[in-house]
Amino acid sequence: MSASAATASHPTNAPSGSPARRWWVLVVLAMTQLIVVLDGTIVNIALPAAQQELELSDTQRQWVVTAYALAFGALLLLGGRIADYWGRKRTYLVGMVGFGAASAFGGFAQSGTELIIARGLQGVFAALMAPAALALLTVTFSHGRDRNTAFAVFGTVAGAGAAVGLILGGVLTEFVDWRWCLLVNVPFVIVGLIAGLILVTESKAEGDNRYDWLGAITVILGLGSLVYGFTLAEGGWGSADTIGFLALGAGLLSLFVVIEMRVAQPLLPLRIVADRVRGGAFLMQMIVGSVMIGALLYLTFHLQIVLGFPPLEAGIATLPMTVAIMIVAPIATKLLPAIGPRPLLIVGPLIAAAALVYLSRITADGDYFVQVLPALLVLGIGMAMIFVPMQNLALTGVAPHDAGAASATANASMQIGGSIGLSVFTTVYASVTDQATVTDQASQLVAFTQGYSAAFIAAAVGLVIASVIAIVCIRGRKEDLLPSGDQQAVHLG
Template sequence: MSTHTSPSASATGSAAGSRTSSGSRRWWVLVVLALTQLIVVLDGTIVNIALPAAQQELGLTDTQRQWVITAYALAFGALLLLGGRIADYWGRKRTYLVGMVGFGAASAFGGLAQSGTELIIARGLQGVFAALMAPAALALLTVTFTHGRDRNTAFAVFGTVAGAGAAVGLVLGGVLTEFADWRWCLLVNVPFVLVGLVAGMILVTESKAEGDNKYDLWGALTVALGLGSLVYGFTRAEEGWGSAETIGFLALGAGLLALFVFIESRVAQPLLPLRVVTDRVRGGAFLIQMIVGSVMIGAMLYLTFHLQIVLGFPPLEAGLATLPMTLAIMVTAPIATKLLPKIGPRVLLIVGPLIAAVGLVYLSRITPDGSYLVQVLPALLILGVGMAMLFVPIQNLALSGVAPHDAGAASATANAAMQIGGSIGLSVFTTVYAGAVAGVEVVDKASQFTAFTTGYSAAFIATAVALVVASILAVVFIRGSKESLLPTGDEKAVHLG
């Protein structure tokens, strides 16, 4: 194990960390940053349940309805790396506050939208400002909790909030849609933003990477266009993998990302220092995060469809029906947090995905006339236990050993992995679903529900397979002693080998 630290950056980051983390104040900082993460994550799912009502009121086409979801993830994932570097260079607190203001304004615009186009634009703007807010928040967490048990606890809380946010979004979306209006699924962000903005101004201490900081504009352009083309290509794949448009955008995205890697290996101040992702352990953590993002978005979306379309749950009941998974995460996370320093992250990252996969395989046994209590509830509890074991160590591991100068870029990569993984995974799972449904002859309502559950089951099996792959990745990439995988002393930039 070797250390690699930028002297000026480390000095600045260390000083900022000590200032921010003094006394009990840093735990209030954790509350503020966790609230930010909750807003960012739940906005990926809160509109899911509201989409039927929004489609009817605004006259959305099916394509526009899809883009209400995709626009957020696409803008978010494509701009996260640039947002991370802006946070590092311009100031993490300043970037965080600007992101909060913009996110709140975009949410208000979306809540007042009068057309499908306005709603899609608002969702895209939410993604743009989330790309500033999210990496700044995670970087602030990194320099606030630098090592030891407190860092493990802080990242466990942060990761648990991130994991539960998708389910919280579904519940909150159901409550707002049924008792208020679908527009409140966007407007609800405004009071959250105001609280986070005021608390952030009072509690958070500024930190940034000092020295010769230049923006890598060519890198920013190629990675944004590359990720955008890739996600768009996978989105178009829902209508056919062999179409010229699908192949063209996927090829363009791959080519631009290859060009991005070449640029990053040549420029003096790269947008994403390759040392952040080429580290074996950290690179493995990013890959696992991509799979986690794909599973959470894909599984929860098709579960929502099953609850509302097949089982006939109204919006509120559909949202509440997902709550057991969140409760299982909340119960399991403290246990996993206590186990983390004893057994290390590797065991949790190997076993957790396998447990979650069992839950999804169980969920794949759904039938049109099945019972929620028998076919769905046990699966959600098992899934929650497995995902909690993933959420607790993954954020910590993805940022372990990152020099303070690279904190924004690394946290942006962690967030981008979740968002891009979710976008790509949803497209793949949708293709699996469509293929399964196409094999069922529909002659009446009963056979239509059979087709739906056949498609949902296929999608759940696909997500289970993805989690098995995540477990294999943990075996291959997450290597080393538990002491080397998690910071326990005052080291600030340990590069794991």
């Protein structure tokens, strides 16, 4: 899930060379995208084993996922600017080194705190590495059919990364050790570094480029306070700490808006989010991120902890949703120019919400093929109907010099939505399980299942809200809503 302001600038020293060399650059950059997306899900399958070995609390378990998504999402805008201003190759290489070091640190973590810190550092360096990779791809394939092919490959890798993460996480956890879900990044990083040094040419934006450091610091602290406040809500929404951090986060984000209105080169030009259609798409991406990152984590817990699936089987058991997305996405792509994005964005969330409601009917002694599989297939159908138009709308009508910031905002919305959603779902889960009467292992599994069910219902409510957002915000003629020709912007994630 990556973005950059690369499309927003005129590159200098753009990568050049033989056509064969350009395709090798694509292979390297696509591998980078795979690592970034894969790491958002690979630890999901490993978490039960890691929790048991490191004696993590449920809150710490949540933060193993949240730390990566939050750091990644909060720093994406700044990462894109650093890549453009400092140099895309340089930023890419530094991001790779840092990501590899953070992965190694996490693989040898001896406590929950160390693991959470490692995941946060992974997110920090992913926010450098991912935007730089997309920026390099943009200047390497600047136009024509080769550009379309390159971005199609890059997007396919991004879409498959989450599924690969679940499967690979299952294989490594079951047959090697959960720590290899982090250590596996190291050989990829080494290959990426060597290939990047040999194949990639430096490029950067021209002109007087100034960093909006005040805006960057404000938005990072604001998002961090907001997510942490939601995490504290597990202990009660009325506590002083919960209210304080939520208020602090809201205040800092309001200050960020004021700063962006006044600085000459804002981190996020407000005209990007002020547009009703794009703003609606960003809000929907936050909700979709909460479902894909937050709610589905509890599905992997149900499969392993309650149904007793080994890690590999748990990873494979989630594949039907991915298969459904891959089958329906091309159909939705063909429907898009015919009916426009609005019907898909209204109906898609409702279909996905219905799937989550069905999934909430799980029981501790239930059958996967009856209670889970149908829901995953329907959820995949609904998500495919959302993904296709939502990605296009995120950049529709964006001026070329704003395309990078808009793409970063879209990706950041997904990651931050996942962080906040996971915090909310954890609070809902904890409020249900804390009230359950647990006398033995069987009653404990029942309590877990009730908590997971409540989280699925909360996610379904979010998707219904997404449908309402589409009704209110996604308005206009389909010809105006869909980019065409040379104006079409690219968003991957």
